[in-house]
Amino acid sequence: MKVVNVNSVNHQHHLDSLQATLLEDPITPRASSDVPSSGHDPTAGDTHGGGGCCSGIVLPTAKPVQNQIQALLERHENPQKAVATASAGAVGTSFSGVSKLLRNLYLCGGSAASVPTMQQLGVTLVINATTEQELPNTPLPCDETTGYMRVPVKDNREADLDRYFNEVADRIEQESVRAEGVTLVHCVAGVSRSAS
Structure with a gap:
């Protein structure tokens, strides 16, 4: 999973990834309260460093095929x-x-x-x-x-x-x-x- 802060000014670098991910696996994004306070979900994928431009919303990455x-x-x-x-x-x-x-x-x-x-x-x-x-x-x-x-x-x-x-x-x-x-x-x- 990737975490993105909706209040950041420029998220363009995430949009291509988000669009491709949602087309492959459309799911409801989790609320930011579901993410540990460090901004990094240990069960998720890359959080792009946590904090800054990459905290707040969890974007889906590939889920198990099952x-x-x-x-x-x-x-x-x-x-x-x-x-x-x-x-x-x-x-x-x-x-x-x-x-x-x-x-x-x-x-x-x-x-x-x-x-x-x-x-x-x-x-x-x-x-x-x-x-x-x-x-x-x-x-x-x-x-x-x-x-x-x-x-x-x-x-x-x-x-x-x-x-x-x-x-x-x-x-x-x-x-x-x-x-x-x-x-x-x-x-x-x-x-x-x-x-x-």
Whole structure:
């Protein structure tokens, strides 16, 4: 961890490191009260000497991979916590297993592709990137306005995603042109096939 004093005049030398670190491992910074009075957290990484320009806020450095994997799994295993106001969220944010990629495009795993989640997000098109054996048809809201498309792709290195790319991209584009059209793309885990 790096400790930075927010009252310092020039922190530019920390900004590049902070941005890269937060993109790799976004976590909530700890309060300065969590840092020992010397300004150096003995369990943390470099504090840049403590005191002066480098005390007050603890910036994250790399965390163990196990914690990152656990956090990802927890986000995708709890679809019942989907946020009703997801449409107001920022692009790139995650809503309990559903990630907003664009204002009208969401990505998730199969367990998060539920009727309540779709209704909360205003989904008008569901793209299921799984085989019939892996995941049966996605349940859809009871209205006839929700479209459905299955892209039968297996989750392995030999899967030919290029074969479906143009068709899926065109369908997402058509849906986004529709007034209030929102697409939800999912596979089993919401990680590789649907993101591709």
